[in-house]
Amino acid sequence: MLVEETQAPEGAAEWVACLTYKSVATATPRASDIDLLASKARARNRSLDVTGMLLFEDGCFLQTLEGPPEAVGAVWSSIQRDERHDHIEVLSEHMAAARLFSDWNLLLEGRFADSGDNHAKTAKAPPAVAEHVTRLVELALNADDLALNTMMAGFSEQGWTSDAILTLLIEPAARALGDAWLDDQCSELDLTIGLSMLQMAGHAVRYIPSPQSIRNSCYRVLLATAPGEKHMLGTTLLADQFLAGGWQVDMAFPDSEEALTNQMNAQHPDAVDIGLSDAMPRQHAIDSLRETIEHSRLIVSEHPTVVSVGGRLFAEAAATALSVGADHARKGLAGTSVRLAELVRQSRAG
Ligand SMILES: Cc1cc2nc3c(=O)[nH]c(=O)nc-3n(C[C@H](O)[C@H](O)[C@H](O)COP(=O)(O)O)c2cc1C
Structure with missing residues (x-):
């Protein structure tokens, strides 16, 4: 897996491996089970310099681990063997220039409900993240930009990084909007307005310090929506990330394949x-x-272009990338510029 195999980019001695996964609890744990799991995990993580967070909600775990690659790899091997959960699905894995969770060894959901107290009280805490996503969807559908901005400002004050906001809130909210449309709970116009509201909220968090705010690349990327695709949330939010990472960014919203290949032909992007x-x-x-x-x-x-694909299709089934012949599929937006820089470097070296 990537966190064990990937070398940190040159000149980046402090880079950490970062892995986020979700899984399903095999049995409903009691609060005391979660407390025990968390205190043991916290002690081991601390000894290995691994930081991160663990959420438990509606029978599912969501965890981010970050730290030295071999340490994250060791903890991850244990977690994968653990019979207290199954249906483990990796949501993102990449090397990052800085930690998302530098202050805690394990951050449980209760922190969001009661910041300043890191102790395990997950089972008693309100379902914070799911509630935030629901609220985000509500505000996006009502086009309430003022409340959305206040909400984003609140998260950044609480210490959420832009990567965490993208992965845990904005992308799930986009999928929830899609589901609402599929279930006839909103019109296509509502969906379009909702997505542009999320886009605005995503741009609002772009100045929060994150691994991508470290300028580390001079490559050129073309960020394009698939020919004819009307939804551009991910493409526009990626622009912030690549620009902050020092890339030269071109955008394309082509209505035909020809328009996209013409632009690639004219610009010869690295990715x-x-x-x-x-x-x-x-x-x-x-x-x-x-x-x-x-x-x-x-x-x-002169150099072949690294091709990456993204969107809900790939977030939910990354293997689909193989069937479309891409070099990379993003499971989420976070860390994309870092992973593509690695792939471009590898394609130059090989
Ligand atoms: C959802 C979940 C998350 C876990 N997170 C961690 C963790 O962050 N750190 C850790 O050391 N163990 C964690 N564990 C426990 C490990 O799976 C494992 O039991 C423990 O690390 C002991 O490892 P060993 O069985 O290889 O001796 C977690 C278990 C579950 C079910």
Whole structure:
């Protein structure tokens, strides 16, 4: 897996491996079970210099681990073998220039309900993250930009990084909006307005310090929506991340494959990210995306372009990336510029 195999980029001695996964508890734990799990985990993580957070909600765990790659790898091996949970699904794994959770060895959900107290009280705490997502969806559907901005400012004051806000709040909110549309609970116009509101909220958190705020690249990336794709949430939020990472960024919202390949032909980017909707699954887009990627590979250039794909389709089934012939699929927005820089470096070296 990536956190064990990936070398930190050159000149980045302090880089940490960062892994986020979700899983399902095999039995409903009591508060005392969670307390015990957390205190043992905290002690081991502390001894290994691993930081992160663990949430337990509605029978599911969500955990981020970060630290030296070999330490994260060791803890991760134990966690994968643990029979207290199954259906383990990795949401993101990458090297990062700074920790998201530098102050805690393990941060339980209770912190959000009662900041300043890190003790394990997950089972008693309100379902903070799910409630935040629900509230975010509500505000986005009502186009309440004032309340959205206040909410984002509140999270950054509580210490949430922009990566955490993207991974834990904005992307799940986009998928919830898609589900609301699929269940006829909102109109297509509502969905479009909701997504642009999330886009605005995502831009509002871009100045929060995050690993991507360290300028580390001079590569050129083309951030494009898939030909004909109307939803551009991920593509526009990635622009902030790549710009902060020192990339030269071009954007494309092509209505045809030809428009996209023409732009690639003119610009010869080091990497291209082609984004499908973050709200809708877009299964039907697989064949045409495969063709687009095949055709983009025919463009003659000194260095081949690293092709990345993203959107709800890939967030929920990363293996689909293989079937469209991409080099990389993002499971989420966080860390994309770091991973693509690694891939571009590898393609130059090899
Ligand atoms: C959802 C979940 C999260 C866990 N998180 C950690 C953790 O962050 N650190 C840790 O040392 N153990 C954690 N554990 C416990 C490990 O799975 C394992 O029991 C413990 O590290 C002992 O490792 P060993 O079985 O390899 O001796 C977690 C277990 C579960 C079910």
